[in-house]
Amino acid sequence: NAGVTQTPKFRILKIGQSMTLQCTQDMNHNYMYWYRQDPGMGLKLIYYSVGAGITDKGEVPNGYNVSRSTTEDFPLRLELAAPSQTSVYFCASSSFGTGDEKLFFGSGTQLSVL
Amino acid sequence: RKEVEQDPGPFNVPEGATVAFNCTYSNSASQSFFWYRQDCRKEPKLLMSVYSSGNEDGRFTAQLNRASQYISLLIRDSKLSDSATYLCVVNGDSNYQLIWGAGTKLIIKP
Numbered sequence: 001n002a003g004v005t006q007t008p009k010f011r012i013l014k015i016g017q018s019m020t021l022q023c024t025q026d027m028n029h030n031y032m033y034w035y036r037q038d039p040g041m042g043l044k045l046i047y048y049s050v051g052a053g054i055t056d057k058g059e060v061p062n063g064y065n066v067s068r069s070t071t072e073d074f075p076l077r078l079e080l081a082a083p084s085q086t087s088v089y090f091c092a093s094s095s096f097g098t099g100d101e102k103l104f105f106g107s108g109t110q111l112s113v114l
Numbered sequence: 115r116k117e118v119e120q121d122p123g124p125f126n127v128p129e130g131a132t133v134a135f136n137c138t139y140s141n142s143a144s145q146s147f148f149w150y151r152q153d154c155r156k157e158p159k160l161l162m163s164v165y166s167s168g169n170e171d172g173r174f175t176a177q178l179n180r181a182s183q184y185i186s187l188l189i190r191d192s193k194l195s196d197s198a199t200y201l202c203v204v205n206g207d208s209n210y211q212l213i214w215g216a217g218t219k220l221i222i223k224p
Contacts, residue, residue, distance in 0.1 A: 031210055040122070042201060042214035043158070050210070058211070090157055096210040101146060105157035
């Protein structure tokens with residue numbers, strides 16, 4: 001079982017560049033999330049989706065965009081990268097509402113904006 | 115007041131000791147509570163859910179105190195492999211939106 005696959009693992013961007021973080025899950029989960037984690041901090045929710053075609057903002061959405069065209073994929077787009085977006089990014093999915101509220105995480109993306 | 119607050123530690127304890135973490139939360143309407151474990155530079159993994167009646171899984175015991183709005187995690191007979199950061203997680207306004215504490219770092223020494 002692949003679970004949640006997140007790419008790339010590492011990336012260095014220059015200020016003003018754009019990129020897309022890819023996230024795919026093969027567990028047929030409806031709920032998917034993008035978090036960022038700064039050093040010594042907890043996870044902050046960027047965007048989430050409760051199903052294909054439905055997305056909503058989390059706590060820290062500024063500077064990011066998402067789409068959910070299929071159940072499996074939930075890419076995160078960074079437009080005009082800024083140093084404040086240097087962080088570790090985690091994608092996660094869950095089958096919330098089925099009695100199993102466990103979050104399954106991808107292995108993370110270490111992003112540096114210089 | 116932070117929505118979910120944890121002692122950042124680190125907690126340095128000898129192997130075999132018992133260690134306890136507390137976590138306070140601000141939303142009295144929260145219904146879902148979890149402890150996640152995060153190893154250095156890795157993704158968080160669910161350690162255990164926290165139920166109203168408390169629950170135990172081997173050496174790990176979780177308790178919920180709704181009146182005082184805190185949850186606790188007790189680790190008995192600690193092992194070197196227990197060294198990690200322990201994250202307290204509580205649901206927000208929606209059940210599927212989770213609020214994460216900053217984590218408590220635990221270091222088990224031989």
